[in-house]
Amino acid sequence: MDDDDPRRVGGLLRDWRRRRKLSQLDLALRADTSTRHLSCIETGRARPSRSMVLRLAEHLDVPLRDRNGLLLAAGYAPAYRESPLDSGRMAMAHAALRAMLANHEPNPSVVIDRVWNIVDCNAAMSVLLDPVPAWLTGPDANVMRLILHPDGLAGQCLNFAEVRGHALARLAHQAASTGHRELRELYEEVAAYPVPPDADDVPAPSDPGGFTAPLRVRTPLGDLSLFSMIATFGAPADVTLSELAVETFFPADEATARVLRDLSAAIGAQGK
Secondary structure, eight states: TTTTOHHHHHHHHHHHHTTOOHHHHHHHHTTTHHHHHHHHHHHHOOOOHHHHHHHHHHHHTHHHHHHHHHHHHHHHOOOOOOOOSSSGGGHHHHHHHHHHHHHHHOOOOOEEEEEOOOEEEOOOHHHHHHHHHHHHTTTTTTTHHHHSTTTTGGGTTHHHHHHHHHHHHHHHHHHHHHHHHHHHHHHHHHTOOOOOOTTTOOOOOOTTSSOOOOEEEEEEEEEEEEEEEEEEOOOBHHHHHHHHEEEEESSHHHHHHHHHHHHHHHHHHHOO
């Protein structure tokens, strides 16, 4: 089948529609088209216009990288650029990310890409990175591996079963909603990691007074209880930006907040 064969883009659009659990009628109503036309597109009997491809992709919440793929499959040029983060075009966005990391101090904060690789982090992340082997924190460091590998935080996690369950569920959802092979392979890899011998293997009962599932980890500075929040760029028009997120770990109790403040002060004193 040729790259610009309408049957190819039609099949891809059908896959995305099914992945989003929408009927042809649901999608046709959202995209302001007819079910007959949508059916013809999906079966390859009609070639969608460039604007139709983009409209359907928008209503299917297709990631920008895959929108470019849909356009190429339909015989059109990509609509979204993919720029290196260190390029001049991305200077303002890169500066904004660096500012966010700095402003989140003393809380550990990390920039991640679409497959959870660590792109950048602030100094406070040392509280989570320093206790684990260097091969888990080097240039190819990955948050999911850092948390779930037996040589990583898994061996120091005080509520590992709970953390593992949440991490795998999040990763499985991402893999299913995007269909990205890299996410599926990452899920299969980390799901197969053995549970550390001394780790809990049964999730603790939910805390009715809590507001989120914490990451409770033992560190050289003391036991920490953290919860995370993720921030993304609003309305990104570049593939790179659309795939970046900032995950910040906030203290879930005052004892953790005190440890993070003390760590930040110590790091600041060393830098003077």
